[in-house]
Structures are given as C-alpha cells and as structure tokens.
Amino acid sequence: MPGTRDNRRCDAVAPVVRGAGAGAMGFDEKLHNMGQRVVGRAEEVAGKVTHNQRWEQEGRARVAAVDEDTARQKAKDVAKAQEAAGHISRDERLRLERRDDA
Numbered sequence: 502m503p504g505t506r507d508n509r510r511c512d513a514v515a516p517v518v519r520g521a522g523a524g525a526m527g528f529d530e531k532l533h534n535m536g537q538r539v540v541g542r543a544e545e546v547a548g549k550v551t552h553n554q555r556w557e558q559e560g561r562a563r564v565a566a567v568d569e570d571t572a573r574q575k576a577k578d579v580a581k582a583q584e585a586a587g588h589i590s591r592d593e594r595l596r597l598e599r600r601d602d603a
Contacts, residue, residue, distance in 0.1 A: 537567045
C-alpha cells in the first residue's frame with residue numbers, strides 16, 4: 502500500500518559480536534578498531550583545542566592501542582595463511598599466537 506511504513510524486520514542482518522569470527526580479521530573487528538581510532542583522534546584534537554594535555558595523551562594512547570591490536574590481528578592472519586600453505590605446523594602457529602597475546 503502506498504504511504505504505509507514497512508516495519509518488517511530484515512532477517513539477513515545478523516547482530517555484530519566482536520571477536521566472533523574464526524577466520525581473518527573480521528569486519529566487526531575492523532569496524533571496532535576504526536571507531537576507536539576516530540574516537541582517539543577526536544579526543545586528541547579536543548585536547549589540543551582546549552589545551553587539555555590529559556585528553557590529548559589519552560587520545561594518542563587510544564590510537565596507539567588500536568594500531569597495536571591491528572598489527573596483532575594481521576600477524577595472526579599471516580600465521581594462519583602460512584599454516585594453510587604448509588609453511589608452518591598448527592602447533593607452531595598456536596605457539597606464535599600465544600606469544601602475541603601475552
């Protein structure tokens with residue numbers, strides 16, 4: 502009917518749960534990291550504008566934490582790819598991942 506609202510729920514959209522994927526760095530993790538990076542940059546800029554050093558430092562720290570998490574996820578993806586290609590064993594990959602998480 503024209504002019505009526507369609508309130509049906511789309512079943513194709515699944516809820517986003519951080520860390521739910523078992524494969525490469527998932528879309529939800531990338532989205533979370535991107536959001537945290539934006540928040541960190543905004544916090545850093547707000548600190549500069551208001552001359553608040555604490556906000557500026559917290560913003561830089563948040564961005565650095567996101568960069569570290571992204572690098573850790575990429576290293577895990579590389580280890581998984583090397584295992585799939587037969588370059589390293591599963592035990593070696595798991596050992597490397599444990600070392601990265603520590």
